[in-house]
Structures are given as C-alpha cells and as structure tokens.
Amino acid sequence: MPLLDPSAGPVALTRALCDIPSVSGDERAIADAVEAALAAHAPHLQVVRDGDTLIARTELGRARRVAIAGHLDTVPINDNLPVRDEIDPETGEACIRGRGTVDMKAGVAVQLALAVELTDPAVDLTWIWYDHEEVASDLSGLGRAMRHRPELFAADFAILGEPSNGTIEGGCNGTLRARVTLTGTRAHAARSWMGVNAIHRAGLLLDRLAAFEPERIVVDGLEYREGLNAVRIEGGVAGNVIPDRCDIEVNYRFAPSRTAEEAAEVVREFFADADEVEIVDLAPGARPGLDAPLAQGFVAAVGAVPTAKFGWTDVSRFSALGIPAVNFGPGNAMLAHADDERVPVAQIESAADALRSWLATAG
Structure with a gap:
C-alpha cells in the first residue's frame, strides 16, 4: 500500500496522491492509503468508512460544523502519470x-494535510473523501454514504474542493439529459414519397436548437449561464430505407433558480412537437449559499470576488440537505480531464493558507 505523509504539506501530498492511480471504479488503493494516513497521524478524528468513501469527524462540541469534501477518483490515465x-x-x-492534479487531487491534498494538522479548529469539522464521482451520479460514493449514514453529514456549511482557481464558486447549475424522439414511416428509398423521413423531421428541430439563445440568470448576486444542446443523435435503418425513427439526446444546463421539475417542463415545452420526450437523467442545481454567516466569513478569508459555478458539482447534494455549499480548490477547471492537466504550486499553497486561516477563526 502506498504511504502518505500529510505532514509533508499539500504540495508534496499532491504529487503522492496523483501517483496512486485511481480511475473511477479503482479507488481501493487510494482510499486505503488515506485511511492509513488518518489512523497514523490523526487521533483527533473519528473515521468511518463506507466502501471507498471515508468520513473523518472532530467531536469538539463546537457550536457549528463545516463539511469539507473531495473525490478520490479520476478520469482514465493517458500517459500522464507519474506526475512531473x-x-x-x-x-x-x-x-x-499529470492526471488528477486539477480534478481534484490538489484539493484532496489540501484537505488531507489540514485534516491532520488542525487539532483545535474553531468549528467542528467533517472531512469527506469519496469514490465514483467521474461516472454516473447514481454510482457516487458521496450519495451512497449520505444514504447509508445521513447522521454523519449534518453541517452548517460545506466546501467542495472542486478546482476553482483558488477562488470561491458559488452553487452550481443543474443538469438534465433527455431523449427526444421523432417518428416517421418506413419506405423504400426509391419511393421516398411513400414514407415520412424521421431524420428530416429532426433537422427542423436541430435548426431550432442551433438558434436557441441561452439565458443568463442572476441568482443571489451571481450570474449563471444556461445551455441547451444536442449531444448525440441516432437514426437510420439501412442504406435503402427511409428511416421511421430518429432519437436526439439533449443536455440542458439550468440555473439554480429553477427546480428540477421546472427544468424538465422547459425541455418538454421546447420540444412539444416531438413524438416523445423522455427525461433520462436529472440533477438539481444549488443556490450560491453565500448569504450564510459562515460563507461570508469564508469569502472574506479567501479575499476574492465569488463567481458562479456553471458545471454541476456535488454541492448539489449538500444543498439538497439544506446545507449551503460552495466550490473552492486549486486548479483551473478548464484543464480538468485534459492530457496536459496541471496545477500551479503557488495555488495549492495559497488555497491551504486561506482554508487554514479561516478554520482557525470561523464560528
């Protein structure tokens, strides 16, 4: 089992964590290493394991509790490990x-280093490291642990270590995927007038999608940008047959001012002339949460103007529990999953400094 030394600091710990391969579904080794590091260096933490998810809690009797979470898995490696x-x-x-430096082992390194270091924080802390974030949401280790042990996730504020260039990104957009079906009538291609071409029908719908202008919606002072896009299309029977079906998969990114049900209704109305609209995946967004007293103190500690998180993140899971949550971590999200994924050393250090300073005085 790889050995991790949190006392080496978050920069060295980033290198060590990244060099433990942990593509989604293969997180056992890194979870074992994190668990061993906590057992060896953090007697002040009570550690619970659920599969390859670890929850480590202080029990200091503080008036408020902060949850700080990060995922252990990465997308597949592509000749970009070990790190350099x-x-x-x-x-x-x-x-x-290297793989995972941005998304999001630098954030995990900051969290693990501080989890061991901070034995007397101003708030009680719940540290969470979880598996299966980079795959279908129903496989999420965070979601699974919340279902199995909901009592461990009670908190007044939550921070998710997703890459945010070391600034605060509030809340997140929701995401919806739908299968939009156009039907027609099969016929021989030599006698096309005898049929109805479902793919041609889809062309009109695609033109409307291409002309769609997404909204910009301000929620609690932050501007979120929506998006509605075709992401996959399937149709056709044979080279000499007029197709009687065409399926278009669309993705709708919606501002957190909309509920999941409202987002689904927007999509159904937009494609009202389709033969069928099936919602196949739906995850609500999260409001910024910056009006919470703890959030305001954290914003002051970071010292940068917060912005909106356009992508969906697991802050949504905390928001669904009534816990205001923000994204905060080193790394540029534009480099996440890229083969040249890289994180600035100075940003790892500054993120650790800001979080350490705030946790020493929050409350």
Missing part, C-alpha cells in the same frame, strides 16, 4: 503536471 514538475508554458508558474 514543470513550468507552465502560458503563465511561467511552477506547476505539477
């Missing part, structure tokens, strides 16, 4: 390059 140190060609900064 380099100078960013665009910014000139010292960086660590």
